[in-house]
Amino acid sequence: MYTQALNTAETEDRGLEDAARAAQFQARIDAEERIEPNDWMPAAYRKTLTRQISQHAHSEIVGMLPEGNWITRAPTLRRKAALLAKVQDECGHGLYLYAAAETLGTSREELVDAMLAGKAKYSSIFNYPTLTWADIGTIGWLVDGAAIMNQIPLCRCSYGPYARAMIRVCKEESFHQRQGYEIMLTLCRGSDEQKAMAQDALNRWWWPVLMMFGPPDATSQHSDTSTKWKIKRFSNDELRQKFVDATVPQAQYLGLTIPDPGMTQDADGHWRYSEIDWTEFKQVLAGNGPCNRDRLAARRRAHDEGAWVREAAASYAAKRARRQTAQAAE
């Protein structure tokens, strides 16, 4: 059940009983059982998932901004309708994920406030600007493509509400990637300028997209326990490699060049990419990417400008409830 209302704050027992419960919990995970909101879970499991699911939700919501930027300037009505539907989907994905995160005992309002205060992170990819229409194609093709790579294994995550939310998200996400690839294909079959625009977008997005899979396995700080708890099924580097192997032939079909002159295909057919510039990743995560301040400012503005709507809806509901009570008393 997706209810935080059922999660009455149970004081977690400490000491010996904890060790026994933790062992029992791990045995359930090892047996591929799903953990549900009201089941006992270690505090660290709850904390890790709250962090991960809420960051995932924030990413969906902030991810609406770079694409929303092009809704009014889409080249045709068909493209505009599709982009609008895609941005609506991202909003929906954010809401499924907030609902899943809430089952762990933190309210959506608290989670959103943490993001607005700059205390919670979201995917660094959304701190890059969408300069041309080709960026919208590239985001659908590569950013959503990378997101799908990440999200498919999450459909089997040990935490039930997260896994169920991911199943819904993945079903919808495939339209996103296909519409992006179609935009790229149209540009690549168009004029020289259009093809150059597509290549330029790929050049700018390629490396940030590879960074979406997170730091290399050797330095990732959350991986070990997440793997043990079956939140994570594949390592960052494994998923990144899968993504690169799937994407190179798609780029070749478009006639575009991946901006990595050192890339080679090994004997097993895997495409080996060059060293990723992790200082850029850290800079963007630390708030110094091209659009970090802009994104947060846009979210804060939207939240503040929506305050009167929330207040009006709440006072209308309160007025109706009062009236009903009064009528019942008559």
Add this chain to the structure above:
Amino acid sequence: MATPNTPLWEVFIRSRNGLAHKHVGSLHASDATMALQAARDIYTRRGEGLSIWVVPSTAITASDPAEKGMMFEPAESKIYRHPTFYEVPEEVGHM
């Protein structure tokens, strides 16, 4: 200032005529009308349903997962409630 909490609702959707409403997720809304509209926008963007129920989450009483052993034990020991418990000769045919 912290954002005040908006009530939580559980959403149930009936996909086709003849099937039961099924829990699909939850959402926040200040009243039932807004909850229904939000449920349509969030959970039926691709024709997923013909009917929606929204229920305040606080109205749900749930069984305690810690006691599921005891709760469901009475059914576990009664294999004679299943058709396969009974032997019918093959000559009799499908029954």
